[in-house]
Amino acid sequence: MSGLTHFDEKGNAVMVDVTDKPVTDRMAAACGSIRVSREVFEAIKNGTAKKGDVLGTARIAGIMAAKKTWDIIPLCHPLPLTKVTIDFTLEEETLSVEAVCTARLSGRTGVEMEALTGVSAALLTIYDMCKAMDRGMEIEKIHLLEKAGGKSGHYLRPSPF
Amino acid sequence: MSGLTHFDEKGNAVMVDVTDKPVTDRMAAACGSIRVSREVFEAIKNGTAKKGDVLGTARIAGIMAAKKTWDIIPLCHPLPLTKVTIDFTLEEETLSVEAVCTARLSGRTGVEMEALTGVSAALLTIYDMCKAMDRGMEIEKIHLLEKAGGKSGHYLRPSPF
Amino acid sequence: MSGLTHFDEKGNAVMVDVTDKPVTDRMAAACGSIRVSREVFEAIKNGTAKKGDVLGTARIAGIMAAKKTWDIIPLCHPLPLTKVTIDFTLEEETLSVEAVCTARLSGRTGVEMEALTGVSAALLTIYDMCKAMDRGMEIEKIHLLEKAGGKSGHYLRPSPF
Amino acid sequence: MSGLTHFDEKGNAVMVDVTDKPVTDRMAAACGSIRVSREVFEAIKNGTAKKGDVLGTARIAGIMAAKKTWDIIPLCHPLPLTKVTIDFTLEEETLSVEAVCTARLSGRTGVEMEALTGVSAALLTIYDMCKAMDRGMEIEKIHLLEKAGGKSGHYLRPSPF
Amino acid sequence: MSGLTHFDEKGNAVMVDVTDKPVTDRMAAACGSIRVSREVFEAIKNGTAKKGDVLGTARIAGIMAAKKTWDIIPLCHPLPLTKVTIDFTLEEETLSVEAVCTARLSGRTGVEMEALTGVSAALLTIYDMCKAMDRGMEIEKIHLLEKAGGKSGHYLRPSPF
């Protein structure tokens, strides 16, 4: 089963052997959004500027989760990440908050799962902190933006247009 | 800031005091999807039936992540969950896999974050196991389906129609 | 060895049996301080109000560490805490930041270690975030303030005067 | 905000990018103390020699906590430490136990937080194991002793005299 | 598939629903052994009495691992254990060390996996600490000794004679 690299020839799950891959600088960026009610949107927007800092807490959650991706995703390698950042954009027209997570590593395998896990934890934390106001929020559009540094080359998500 | 219960009156983040809330039976169900390429879809579908069991691994990931929600989402209470299940549906027409996570607890606070975290980890694991075939997969539509057992009453997500 | 309850009669470490103790409401509060340079003090004070929120990050660290006290302190019982808060006071005259952690539980054993661990992690996080400015900071005065709810009765630390 | 390296130019918390820093041998040593009652002091002193080994348990706690510093302090990098030791000194004249933690790493960033976290966990464990005898113990004087191996050069804490 | 309770009717792994089971006092005891060389046996025996305390470290490892059984064994419930002890017996005639782990809980499901996991971690720690002397050590005879408190009644392992 060519494409499913997380299985051996008998179909059993494995943590893929990357021992012989070269150490290179690697980076990945992923993003995702949460769609919220008008009331929640205003609370987040105001909270950021003044008090009740939803995004500050979500940022810490995303960074901490990225570091333990290997403990959440079964076949991910444990990786000593050298950088993690989380950035948020408030999108007024769609009443949504977009999160972007960027991760870096000097190592033998890519960090895209770390970026995706960081985004997911940040968005889940926003949900958690605002759920008393709105239970209908939806997390959406979690995907890889960019990936560089491995044998498979530079990946840049095609623009939707 | 009335709606944001995770902050005290000064705007500081807190793990909300639920000591005085009654112990009741609580449940929550959440779902979400991952949209994949035709090639990935077939690999998952065949793998499930025969070998290379992507969904079996994703199910374990979701169950284990639900148990440590409190260690991923900063202000969640540590909860001794009494049930976690993850179910998948393959949706051929949209080339997507839907995950549903159901959690239960006899306790003082709800388990919706546990259900949402279980769904997220299961979908991320599918991404991880199939990413060598397709880096353009997208995780979407993560939301609460149902919640029962707390003071705020029974929540059932309104049908989209 | 009467006083050392964490050992059995042969002197071996044990996680004390609390199965037969009654479930009661328990709380504990602990505090501690970090003494910093004038430059760090100003950076924290301004950061809190405007940007670079040292204390917001330290608060999250303290809450999350309190939840996993049982995984840090070998003989502590795993406890499903029902409340954790961290509060900071900036003390201009001594150039120090004081942290107070309050924890609650409806359970069979006390939560003083959770309060003390929350304080310690919060202060260590302040150190981490400011260490590029000053490596001579000192963490001090970590102690229990109050404890209520167990068989040993109400403990209130005697005033130093 | 020059000194606060854990924030980006917008004031948001980040896990600092160390990808481009050279791999060098790094070490750090930190210390701290716990002041106890005469009764506790004697119990620890005798326990060490004969049975009821408080310090042996505290040493293991400190070593294990140093290894997971990155999971306790939000913006610390995950680091594959190559050495951790904890040493204790009983100081009869002040009725206190001093802990020193030394950590080493061949890597891209320093290990002072690991040394400080190891000391803190060791001292908290002493508190835990002796708290049935004395709730008034105080943890104090946690600070960095020495740090070597990074760009910022050798740091040796100035003598108090 | 009647006997395999960790699967639903479709054969999918689940964390079994125990929400409706009564809270009762539960205990379990498990044991296991490690067979070592004469040289290792003597080192452990002398170490216990004087210094180089292999068994003290292994005891802490077993207690801490029992507490996180739910994070090691995928379908185990998270349980707030109320007691964990580890006891060792040195068996000169077979050159082996036997470990017994006893766990208790007031809860809705049994603690036999916690007792078995505690034993396993304690024996692995002995292996780790002595492996420089002998790589041929073997861990054996890990089994349940006793279990009480659930619907399935009292289990006492039949004597081998």
Next chain:
Amino acid sequence: MSGLTHFDEKGNAVMVDVTDKPVTDRMAAACGSIRVSREVFEAIKNGTAKKGDVLGTARIAGIMAAKKTWDIIPLCHPLPLTKVTIDFTLEEETLSVEAVCTARLSGRTGVEMEALTGVSAALLTIYDMCKAMDRGMEIEKIHLLEKAGGKSGHYLRPSPF
């Protein structure tokens, strides 16, 4: 105490200093077995082929536990493993399941504890999933098979014949 490398000259436990050891490719393989009843054996055998996949779940458990060996065994170094696999063999004549765990690393210290911990967690998971059918299962014969890549040279367990 020559052979016990996990203690310093005073007999205190340490995480051994490996900073100055060279980075080399290292591998280790370990195995172990669980003896089960005829009924359990058939359930596992059929489950593997069709549904109720005991071994698939146990494989994930073993891989994930190997990654956190450093968090289970107190004096193990945290290691960014580059490969983990778990393989099972059903042995009809002895009614047992044998697990083999292979781990690799490019690093400064060996990975035998990771292989042994992976085996132990996999076997414990089999016990967990089948315990409703048979509480008399026994885990046995956990030992190192092979180890390569360090200063101590290639170790291959002598054949029993």
